[in-house]
Amino acid sequence: MTTSTMQPAARQAFLAGLFIAISGAILFSAKAIVAKLIYRYQVDAVTLxxxxxLFSLPFFALVAGWRARRDAPLATADRLRIVFLGLLGYYLSSFLDFIGLQYISAGLERLILFLTPSFVLISSVFYLKKRxxxxxxxxxxxxxxxxxxxFLHDVRTGGPDVALGSAFVLGSAISYAIYLLLSGELVRRVGAMRLVAYAMCVSSIACVAQFFxxxxxxxxxxxxxxxxxxxxxxxxxxxxxxxxxMVAVDRIGAPTTSQAGMIGPVSTLxxxxxxxxxxxxxxxxAGTVLVxxxxxLLSKKKT
Incomplete structure (x- = not known):
């Protein structure tokens, strides 16, 4: 069913969910812009x-505490998986991303990160034997x-550090793709909100510990x-x-939310x-249009 054939109330709900998804994608993409502004004050990636x-932790800790009181206790194995995924998907991925942003443009960074779904697909070929x-x-x-x-254009105009920065951001995209690949079963068992809150708490603690x-x-x-x-x-x-x-996924589904996220590279540019x-x-x-x-095409195939 398309939005044109929906009942008015259902169409309004869909458009509201779509607006939420687009807003989330634009805000998330804006972190590259904010990071670039912070780097102007000679702040390094570890401090950034x-x-x-430090500022994020209280919010995620509140959600984690709320879910911990509401839900059944986690098994020890699931706790260890969450710690590992938090270190891989949010700590390592974010750290590599912010290091890379010191050397490349925000637009190129977003394009590289937007290849994450393709890395998930390629990884599934080797680990899940998918064709x-x-x-x-x-x-x-x-x-x-x-x-x-x-990338080739930026190398010509930005110098040799573009290759180094792109390698760091590529590492960020790959680590996050592995996180997505490994978190599928755990999300179904633990719940998306609980998993994200716990994993972000782990990542926050790791980032602060790394700083000290x-x-x-x-x-x-x-x-x-x-x-x-x-x-x-x-x-x-x-x-x-x-x-x-997460709200958008709940309202309009993961495939549509994923497609709405395509606004990210454009907004960053x-x-x-x-x-x-x-x-x-x-x-x-031209590069943004191709990506x-x-x-x-990938998102349509999945649906």
Whole structure:
């Protein structure tokens, strides 16, 4: 059933869910913009991610505490799985992403991260023995060609550090793809909200512990603007997108939410131009269109 054939109330509910999904995707993509603004104050990735998770932790801890009181206790094996997934999917992935953002544009970062669904598909070939259809191969080729196009353009204009930054962000996308692949069964057993809240608490603790292992405590003393941007990064680019996406999945389903997330690279491209002064080139537009077409083909195949 399309939105045009829905009853008015059902159509309004669908459009509301779609708006929530789009809002979550744009807010989550904005973390690259906020990170770039924080880097202007000579803050490194270790400090940036520690401040982000320090401000995020109270929100996720409240949700985790609420779910812990409401739900049955977890088995020890599930607790260990959540710790592992939190370290892999949120700690490692975020850390590699923010390191990479020191060297590449926000637009290229978002394009690389948007390849995560394709990495999930490729991983399923090796671990789940899944066969890739011709449509899926076409989707992969289209998406990767778009990223390569933007990457080659940025290497020519941005210097050798673009390759290093892209490698870090690629590592981030791969680690998050593995997280998604491994979390499927646990989500069904534990619940999405509970899993995300617990995993984010694990990630937050790991990021803060990493800071105190690698940096002196006085490094946390930063200009007021850094705290303000970190609070924005935590609330509007981390906590809100996580829960908005979960609400959207509940209202309109995971496939439609995934397709709505395709607005992410586009929004980052234009936010980068408007806020950071990053140029929008023909190569970036062409690469973004190719990536979006590739991921759209993948999402349609899954449905």
């Amino acid at each position: 991610i520690a401040l982000r998770m 890739i259809s011709r449509v899926e191969w076409l989707a992969l080729a289209t998406a990767y060609s778009g990223t390569v196009l933007v 292992l690698l940096r002196a405590p006085e490094v946390l003393i930063q200009p007021a603007a850094v705290y303000q941007l970190s609070l924005v990064n935590a609330v509007f680019c981390t906590v809100l997108p996580v829960f908005l996406t 234009f936010m980068g131009a408007a806020i950071l002064g990053e140029p929008i080139t023909v190569y970036q537009i 979006l077409c590739g991921i759209y």
